[in-house]
Amino acid sequence: MQNKIALEEHFATADTIGDSEPYFGRDVWPTKKAQLLDLQDERLRRMDACGIEVSIVSLNSPAVQARADAALAIDIARRANDQLAEQIARRPDRFRGFAALPLQDPEAATLELRRAVEELGFVGALVNGYSQTGSMDKAVYYDLPQFRPFWGEVERLDVPFYLHPRLPLASQQLATEGHPWLMGPAWQFSVETGTHALRLIGSGLFDEFPKLTVVLGHLGELLPFNIWRTSHWASADGRNPQGIPAKKSFVDYLRQNFYVTTSGNFRTLAMRNAMEEMGTARVLFSSDYPFEEMEEAATWFDAAEIGENDREAIGRDNARRLFKL
Numbered sequence: 292m293q294n295k296i297a298l299e300e301h302f303a304t305a306d307t308i309g310d311s312e313p314y315f316g317r318d319v320w321p322t323k324k325a326q327l328l329d330l331q332d333e334r335l336r337r338m339d340a341c342g343i344e345v346s347i348v349s350l351n352s353p354a355v356q357a358r359a360d361a362a363l364a365i366d367i368a369r370r371a372n373d374q375l376a377e378q379i380a381r382r383p384d385r386f387r388g389f390a391a392l393p394l395q396d397p398e399a400a401t402l403e404l405r406r407a408v409e410e411l412g413f414v415g416a417l418v419n420g421y422s423q424t425g426s427m428d429k430a431v432y433y434d435l436p437q438f439r440p441f442w443g444e445v446e447r448l449d450v451p452f453y454l455h456p457r458l459p460l461a462s463q464q465l466a467t468e469g470h471p472w473l474m475g476p477a478w479q480f481s482v483e484t485g486t487h488a489l490r491l492i493g494s495g496l497f498d499e500f501p502k503l504t505v506v507l508g509h510l511g512e513l514l515p516f517n518i519w520r521t522s523h524w525a526s527a528d529g530r531n532p533q534g535i536p537a538k539k540s541f542v543d544y545l546r547q548n549f550y551v552t553t554s555g556n557f558r559t560l561a562m563r564n565a566m567e568e569m570g571t572a573r574v575l576f577s578s579d580y581p582f583e584e585m586e587e588a589a590t591w592f593d594a595a596e597i598g599e600n601d602r603e604a605i606g607r608d609n610a611r612r613l614f615k616l
């Protein structure tokens with residue numbers, strides 16, 4: 292399929308490139324490092340070869356979210372957004388941007404989002420999970436009350452918020468002790484990010500701001516598969532002894548406030564499950580380059596056993612509508 296739009300596509304700056312090194316062996320790191328730092332050369336050639344017309348580009352992970360010093364987080368986010376805007380300006384026909392946001396300081400993040408959207412022309416934000424704040428062992432999740440004014444601004448600006456994975460805090464990794472292969476993209480990224488998304492839902496965030504849109508990668512970080520069970524046990528009809536503020540069934544929030552992308556999860560059965568649970572209009576093509584091969588994503592998607600109308604919707608038209616491209 293030609294003219295696809297992809298929206299979990301990463302770059303890095305000099306400040307953040309080191310964050311991605313632990314995910315690669317020493318032999319491949321020089322290649323991946325160069326791919327993360329490049330927008331105009333190899334990336335464009337690959338987009339051409341893969342039928343990707345537009346990439347919506349975002350910073351690598353965890354980057355801004357792992358700078359416990361809020362002033363540093365603010366500075367790195369601003370500089371990354373400025374650098375990305377400069378790169379986009381060279382090829383506005385091929386690139387758009389997601390803002391990195393210093394949510395260590397909710398007010399600064401609100402201002403930076405407004406600047407990124409209104410001055411830099413970005414189409415939303417991509418945030419790498421919880422923010423370490425004050426100390427590296429303190430995590431803040433965005434269902435907390437101090438983030439409500441921030442979410443109000445996201446809704447007012449009418450831009451999607453991409454909740455992207457990062458590792459759980461070091462102190463929270465007991466379940467994987469002795470099994471380091473469970474960390475990162477193999478499992479813990481999805482558990483961490485899916486849990487964060489459920490916190491947002493359960494907190495009543497989408498009842499307060501019903502027009503909010505959150506995007507999840509990797510075909511929904513396990514949520515679409517488990518949504519009936521989560522909905523069932525989280526419902527307020529007496530099964531949930533804790534009680535939760537959310538007013539509707541969780542499956543309704545998934546269908547009304549969430550989109551999922553195919554980033555780094557090239558499995559037709561899982562995509563079809565997400566299409567049926569959420570509606571095809573809420574599924575979007577992405578690759579997760581350079582953490583995944585753009586060619587593998589495109590080759591899989593272009594041949595996946597779905598109808599041609601659905602392919603056009605997921606590959607391009609849903610994103611065009613969501614991001615007003």
Ligand code: GRE
Nearest residue numbers: 314351352476555579582
């Ligand atoms: C990502 O998408 O950001 C990512 C990483 C590390 C490994 C895999 C991956 O940051 O998809």
Ligand code: ZN
Nearest residue numbers: 299301455579
């Ligand atoms: Zn990613």
